[in-house]
Amino acid sequence: MAAYRQMLLIRRFEERAGQLYAMGQINGFCHLSIGREAVITGMAMAASQIDQVITTHRCHGHAIAQGCEPQRLMAELLGRASGTNGGKGGSLHVTSPQHNFFGGHGIVGAPASLGAGLAFANRYRQNGAVTICTLGKGAADQGQVYEALNLAAQWNLPLVYVIDNDSGESPNVETPLADRGLSFAVKGWWVDGVNIAAVRAAGRTAIDMARDGGGPVILEMRTYPYRGHFNPDAGNAGERQRSLEEIDPVVNLKGRLLREGWTSEDDLKTIDRETRAIVRDAVAHAQNAAAPVAADLKRNVTAPAA
Ligand SMILES: Cc1ncc(C[n+]2csc(CCOP(=O)(O)OP(=O)(O)O)c2C)c(N)n1
Numbered sequence: 479m480a481a482y483r484q485m486l487l488i489r490r491f492e493e494r495a496g497q498l499y500a501m502g503q504i505n506g507f508c509h510l511s512i513g514r515e516a517v518i519t520g521m522a523m524a525a526s527q528i529d530q531v532i533t534t535h536r537c538h539g540h541a542i543a544q545g546c547e548p549q550r551l552m553a554e555l556l557g558r559a560s561g562t563n564g565g566k567g568g569s570l571h572v573t574s575p576q577h578n579f580f581g582g583h584g585i586v587g588a589p590a591s592l593g594a595g596l597a598f599a600n601r602y603r604q605n606g607a608v609t610i611c612t613l614g615k616g617a618a619d620q621g622q623v624y625e626a627l628n629l630a631a632q633w634n635l636p637l638v639y640v641i642d643n644d645s646g647e648s649p650n651v652e653t654p655l656a657d658r659g660l661s662f663a664v665k666g667w668w669v670d671g672v673n674i675a676a677v678r679a680a681g682r683t684a685i686d687m688a689r690d691g692g693g694p695v696i697l698e699m700r701t702y703p704y705r706g707h708f709n710p711d712a713g714n715a716g717e718r719q720r721s722l723e724e725i726d727p728v729v730n731l732k733g734r735l736l737r738e739g740w741t742s743e744d745d746l747k748t749i750d751r752e753t754r755a756i757v758r759d760a761v762a763h764a765q766n767a768a769a770p771v772a773a774d775l776k777r778n779v780t781a782p783a784a
Pocket of ligand 1: 535536585586587613614615616642
């Protein structure tokens with residue numbers, strides 16, 4: 479039930495963010511995590527408090543799962559001073575180190591190297607933390623990903639790469655993404671990214687391996703292409719034959735909770751009302767919040783001299 483609440487919060491937050499973007503209230507880019515809620519939530523449930531997350535341009539869901547307040551996150555998207563990054567990062571560059579959330583990166587492939595750096599620091603400090611680093615399937619073709627994998631493998635870094643393969647059952651990539659580390663002897667396997675129980679179980683195994691010196695590990699998370707709300711990619715004809723429960727992680731978990739008697743339709747409606755209220759509050763806060771002031775333009779751009 480906790481997973482359902484979390485996944486629904488990400489879904490409702492993202493739906494609203496998409497609407498605000500279309501209304502011109504969010505500047506720059508706005509990449510949504512709709513369809514990836516089970517991957518985000520399942521990995522967060524598998525991780526421990528000290529573990530870190532670093533991700534791509536598609537970062538809002540991870541920020542929520544790491545515990546960033548929806549009000550501050552929405553304020554960041556709307557470029558307000560009360561945002562997670564003072565309104566200067568925007569949708570692409572949300573970070574919140576106090577929540578062990580290291581962004582939000584616009585350069586495709588960059589999280590792979592930055593994630594290896596975080597993992598290296600954790601090993602150097604012997605603090606027991608594992609870094610979970612998400613990459614898109616396109617990012618998996620970037621050169622720096624392989625440089626990072628090579629070094630991470632040489633040093634057995636406590637690192638789990640989660641590669642999002644949103645092309646469903648028929649991945650349109652020739653080498654399985656889970657196998658991309660084979661030449662560095664990096665283990666990987668693919669996971670049903672629609673099923674949160676499968677994600678959490680795989681996440682626990684991979685995180686344990688990485689924490690125990692068996693890292694890095696690659697998890698290829700297979701999800702289905704989503705555009706906006708519930709519009710499976712029109713170009714992917716095969717997916718249109720599938721039921722929503724097969725391709726939508728929120729509907730998938732809802733079906734399981736109802737069938738197994740954990741909840742009722744009425745309770746789920748209440749959760750949806752509560753979730754919508756959280757998002758409504760976040761939007762109201764963000765819309766009424768002040769813009770950053772010019773005097774803060776250079777603040778937090780560079781680290782203060784030690
Ligand atoms: C180095 C670099 N090249 C190109 C871009 C432009 N760009 C932004 S998102 C994107 C697609 C990334 O695809 P993928 O990694 O599969 O992630 P998805 O958006 O599908 O989640 C591209 C090419 C960029 N931001 N950085």
